[in-house]
Amino acid sequence: MSNGHKAGAGGNDAEEPATDVHVRVRGLKKQFGPKVVLDGVDLDVKRRSSLVIIGGSGTGKSVLIKCIIGLIRPDAGSVLIDGEDTARLKGRARERLMSRFGMLFQGAALFDSLPVWENVAFGLIQGRGMSRRKAREVAMEKLAQVGLPEEVGRLYPAELSGGMQKRVGLARAIAAQPEIILFDEPTTGLDPIMAAVIDGLITRTVREVGATAITITHDMQSVRRIADEVAMIHQGRIIWHGPIEQLDNSGNEYVDQFIHGRAEGPIGMAVKG
Numbered sequence: 001m002s003n004g005h006k007a008g009a010g011g012n013d014a015e016e017p018a019t020d021v022h023v024r025v026r027g028l029k030k031q032f033g034p035k036v037v038l039d040g041v042d043l044d045v046k047r048r049s050s051l052v053i054i055g056g057s058g059t060g061k062s063v064l065i066k067c068i069i070g071l072i073r074p075d076a077g078s079v080l081i082d083g084e085d086t087a088r089l090k091g092r093a094r095e096r097l098m099s100r101f102g103m104l105f106q107g108a109a110l111f112d113s114l115p116v117w118e119n120v121a122f123g124l125i126q127g128r129g130m131s132r133r134k135a136r137e138v139a140m141e142k143l144a145q146v147g148l149p150e151e152v153g154r155l156y157p158a159e160l161s162g163g164m165q166k167r168v169g170l171a172r173a174i175a176a177q178p179e180i181i182l183f184d185e186p187t188t189g190l191d192p193i194m195a196a197v198i199d200g201l202i203t204r205t206v207r208e209v210g211a212t213a214i215t216i217t218h219d220m221q222s223v224r225r226i227a228d229e230v231a232m233i234h235q236g237r238i239i240w241h242g243p244i245e246q247l248d249n250s251g252n253e254y255v256d257q258f259i260h261g262r263a264e265g266p267i268g269m270a271v272k273g
Helices: 061-069 091-098 116-127 132-145 150-154 162-174 192-209 220-226 244-249 253-260 266-272
Strands: 021-032 035-046 050-054 076-081 101-104 180-184 212-216 229-234 237-243
Touching: 021 061, 021 212, 035 061, 035 076, 035 212, 035 229, 035 237, 050 061, 050 220, 061 101, 061 180, 061 212, 101 162, 116 132, 116 150, 116 162, 132 150, 132 162, 162 180, 162 192, 180 192, 192 212, 192 220, 212 220, 220 244, 229 244, 229 253, 237 244, 237 253, 244 253, 253 266
Parallel strands: 050 212, 050 229, 101 180, 180 212
Antiparallel strands: 021 035, 021 076, 229 237
């Protein structure tokens, strides 16, 4: 691919075999009342790659990944995992497909009433029926994998710093060895050093698990550390998608303005207009 492309551009399907695409989004639409959030999103995510979705606040990043994982049902369009449309699945078939996902939520979203190890093991115990003893062993293993000592497993979320809570959230996201992991603003609220630590953990764990990763962020330093490919969403559509190596020479004025944080440009004009 010599240039970044708009998702859904002609010829894309012919260039890549379908088996290389793990997650395929087509024509995804979602609105809340009169507000259109997603307006026909097309996006392909390659297997075992790390895709980062960028875009300003309120552009639909979070809604998009929540549609992908099934937390929000789209108004139109499809989300296909290995060719299987998640929107049409129900009951056990949907549960089976969703068990292939892991997610790190923006605020870590830990259960305050449960100790750390139980937070990590929650999906194993409740979703997979694993014994508490075995689930605790897995939880401790995953905590070690994200650099947390065994004693942290006995603490409660309120006793942890923000960075440690992010690590626990990451351990929970990878506990069940998911095929696809979604990260919602994983470095928001962290200092630059801890953000770099979390980015390093994300990159390493995704590679170790062999998972496909989809991250949303507006932190450009994080983008450059963790992305294999980047897609930009603007006004409810993917307006550019390409390899990280082409980000600085995307040829797209919206991307150029966003990654350099310029006040003047087409995004600003759209807001003023």
